[in-house]
Amino acid sequence: MHQPLVAVSTDVKQFENYSWHATPRQYLEAAIAGSGVFPVLVPNFGDRLDLDQLLLSVDGVMITGSKSNVHPSLYGGDASEANGPYDHERDATTLPLIRKAIEHGVPLLAICRGIQEMNVALGGTLATEIQEREGALDHRAPVSDSQDERFAIRQPITIKPGSCLADVFGAGEIVVNSVHRQGVDRLGSNLQVEALASDGTVEAVSVKDARAFAVGVQWHPEYWVKSDNVSAQVFKAFGDAVRLHAAARSSLRDAAE
Template sequence: MLQPLVAVSTDVRQFENYTWHAAPQQYLEAAISGAGVFPVLVPSFGDRLDLDELLSSVDGVMLTGSKSNVHPSLYGGDASEANGPYDEARDATTLPLIRKAIERGVPLLAICRGIQEMNVALGGSLATEIQDRPGSLDHRAPASDRQDERFAIRQPVSIKPGSCLAGVFGAGDIMVNSVHRQAVERLSPKLQVEAVAEDGTVEAVSVKDARAFAVGVQWHPEYWVNSDSASATIFRAFGDAVRAHAGARLGARTAAE
């Protein structure tokens, strides 16, 4: 099968007197080499976009990580400068895209900011500066100028028995990286926990009774997709779900003809 199209979220950034809608290359590389799909960047124009038309044309959605955080006004949090930076144009695009993708059964993989967007889009809330909570590990990246050190695989997470990811990895622990200072606080009633860190921080979720693969992870599998087995496994599972959706769409279209 040809590479099916996957919609990829974008950040809005100001650079050299232009406004850019962009995604980091690591996610795009992982989509191509790890999932075997064709990533298509979705500009963050909110309700100016016909997301139903988009989801009729793609077979998956991938939400990238970002330096920005979901705006706290969307879940009743403190919209202070300390909890930023923010990207409200991205919020206005990804949150409705998440809801529509789930409703239509389009496979969804949400990474880092993406898992937080999933939780907020479906009625949950976020905790900020989690490293300051009593008993919490420091989930932020190690201080370094080298990206390989910042994204080093260093933290175990426990996969819940019987979960969606247990079907992907098997139950038990896998090793992941950790580059975040926010996390799920109040879990959306539409989500279930897939994996937790040693301190109980939610590290992965899935949509209850989802029609297709719909998973969010707090770590960064895109960074080591070509060298780490667990990172490769989740992208392969996402790619398989995308191809299954593409095949089902093709079959339905052929039957209608």
């Protein structure tokens, strides 16, 4: 089966006296099993990379979650040790990659840190330690040594009628996992809210009038893609959009020959 190429963001990690550019296996597994695509890791070298050329060569972009947070200086906030850790090299790569993917009309799926990067890339701001707000839910993972417990599906959210995700799930309530302590505050330009938690926390966004699928989700569909229908549908929708983009590019090439 043909597997279109999808560019996947990475984190910079220090390990065994090396600086690694890597991403957790779950995202790659979900891209292959859930979307039917070939994930290609993008190293974090900022403006040393020709991202326009990359986007002429791939049919999708996936921005992964991470333990690190977007540096507050990029949205007018104040950095602190409590808000960290940070990954400056990732920020310098993913934010322009997101903007250029939207500009090129390349399908985009942004997960957890990814939705926050998406919001900042388009001029929005982030709220930190959202569990401390009056009336807020605790969106952090349960304290546990078990990853299955930490990523348990436990939080209901509501998909807005008429949204992009309403075409995927239908409008109304779905249940997802929740593993975050910051989120969207002021919405970035040209973004619209797709889903909300019961405390008003933004759980998904999309780009208005996007040329292709361009969605960010605050939860982690990659973790349960093989066993949870909601998680699987996110990656199927992304994969379908990627294949549609690949087919359109192929038609253009054929017409030019």
